[in-house]
Amino acid sequence: MHSSAIFLIEFGAIILGLGLLGRFAGRFQFSPIPLYLLAGLAFGQGGILPLDTSEEFVAIGAEIGVILLLLMLGLEYTASDLVSNLKTQYPAGLVDATLNALPGAAMALLLGWGPVAAVVLAGVTWISSSGVIAKVLADLGRLGNRETPVILSILVLEDLSMAVYLPIITALLAGTGLAAGSATLAIALGVAGLVLFLAVRYGRHISRFVSSDDPEKLLLVVLGLTLLVAGIAQQLQVSAAVGAFLVGIALSGEVAEGAHNLLAPLRDLFAAVFFVFFGLHTDPSSIPPVLLPALVLAVVTALTKIATGWYAAKRAGVSEKGRWRAGGTLVARGEFSIVIAGLAVTAGIEPSLGPLATAYVLILVIVGPLTARWTEPIASRLQARFGKTAPVAAASEVPAPRPAEDQDPVDQA
Template identity: 55%
Template sequence: MFQDGGVHALRLVAAGPEGTGVILVELGIVLLVLAFLGRVAAKLGVPSIPLYLAAGLLMGEGGFIPVDAGEDFLAVGAQIGVVLLLLLLGLEYSPQDLQHGLRTTWQAGIVDGLANGAPGFLLGIMMGWTVTASLLLAGVTYISSSGIIARLLDDFDRYANRETPVILSILVMEDIVMAVFLPIMAVLLVGASLVQGAVAAGIAIAIVAAAFFISLKFSAHVSKVVHSHSRELLLLSVLGLAFLVAGLAEAAQVSAAVGAFLLGLTLSGQVADDVRTLMPPLRDVFGGIFFVFFGLTIDPRDLWPVLLPALLLAVVTAITKIGTGMWAARRVGIGPKGQWRTGISLIPRGEFSIVIAGLGITAGIQPQLGPLAAAYVLILAIGGSLLMRFAAHIGGPAQWREELASRR
């Protein structure tokens, strides 16, 4: 997702014995830091993700504890983390659940795109950016972080909540939109025509539709082939399939996250139950590496000049995400508390926003895009995580109105 995995592997091989020793020492330090911060988060009763992100900032370029030799390995680990997060998220629901959710929330998906993409686009235009750069910023502000939200839903034991299918439906719609948006933007950035962009988008849509059809019609057959009474063979089969599908999806300009999620939907029955039991520790380790690596990609010194516009954009789009989520939940009959949790849960931004900004950075289209996106994502990744943790204590509009009425 961040860079080519094959290049990272070659660099690790070329490092030699001494280089390998340095890499292992740095990785050991990173994992021990994660263990310490996880304990701190558990003691304080707060999500571990903001602490992992802060650790990445401190260990990245411009930080206090630079991690150079092990960065390539962490990049691959981060990709694995996103795949495992979305694989296990897909295992929680059947294709029928998702189909029903998409049918009932497609209007919310349109509102979500307009309400959360428009602020980014307008800010880019106001700052004098080109239309293409402004469209990239619109993508950054539109897409919520499936990786962070999936991890938090599990941390807070909210998969069984009534509003969770609404959240997942909106996230999947966003991922599908990205399957169209990313190839179009990639084509436009190299100066190609809209026709070429439309062809790329059509291929991406066809791949997603085919994968969803397979998960809907042949779930039992795939699960039967994968199933094994041996935990070793089951894990090898599922992990092999997950990485294969995610890699093919990425190569086809459909995100690896979408591929992993659709594979999770396809697995059912005893296979899904066994994988949900075996996989979480592995997911948590690599998920932690993902959040650290995300912090490593940000140079803290680049954040200050764009901090104010990023903060303004974060506040506006946090409000629009909350409004979108509450509206979507209300349409399917969820109560005020569930509506509030739905809106709050959509706030975090993360991996996709960085990928979108990376397209502009690679093309050299707008030098401020990278730092602005990084500051924006960091604010909402940390702020959104904390808001999800304390959503019940904050209350919500319905509770605020009741308290105001009682004071009169």
């Protein structure tokens, strides 16, 4: 009875604290993710007041948070959109992977962590934060800009790549041999291909089966199906998060919209718990020794993400200002970097990898919204200072209304 009361007090304090932190972040218009990580650091191993009783429940909540994050991301896209993006934007996706994964891998090898840690850290520096970027685009009023579909295409390609990447690092972290790792990857690709095929061919039938006019029934069916598929995927040595992502892709139309509205509060709750859980398992005293490598990585990969967005937007015919905005928007790292690092922390391959990933994400989740806002104005000023003028819109183009002070009319949809 006493332990039950302590559990309720601890978990209630966690949820209340997260709510207050989220309100504080919203007032100053920045992502609450760094505050959640700092809260976990404060109340975890080596923190101010370690939490013990509620830790196991928080761990389960964190796993559900990852599943819901990927499910909600999958609901944003249809299978046909994904197929189209793969066909048209894969060169930009390859540039993105090359420019942003290599710095992480190189840093791990320079620190003497070995090849497995190099593969993990490559993923940490590669994947942008879809959640943070989506919020930034909405806050800046750029959802209708010409560069926004390019940004979303890069994010989709990164998320699809996780279907291949996560099984690979899962096998590497488990220490399985080449044959077992190849079998795991083959299963993952087979499952992903099968779900995509079913979503393209029979997506309407799947959505009709799940559909319900009663919000309660829709919530139970979608959530139950997601957890079931995620569990089966994990049993098959495929990431549970990837299984949830594929479920989201399979749902479309009114079902996807209804499920999104119902699950958004649950996603926000359990995702916040996930970030706290990661912080709980990171000793704050372990961060200062890796702060310099994290800062170096943050600077390098912020520049490589800007270059990635600039290249992708140029391929899509976006004007120069839009290219800079696309690059600056992609800088933020967040949930997926933490997910990848969390797998390595659980496997115990390198004690310093978790603290470095935490410091790295903290830096870029704060800097990301700033680069999204200021990369284009700074680039324009530098070009003007060195005598290079920005391209002028053609006379036939009719400027659209300016929803935000920093938008370029030429770049509106």
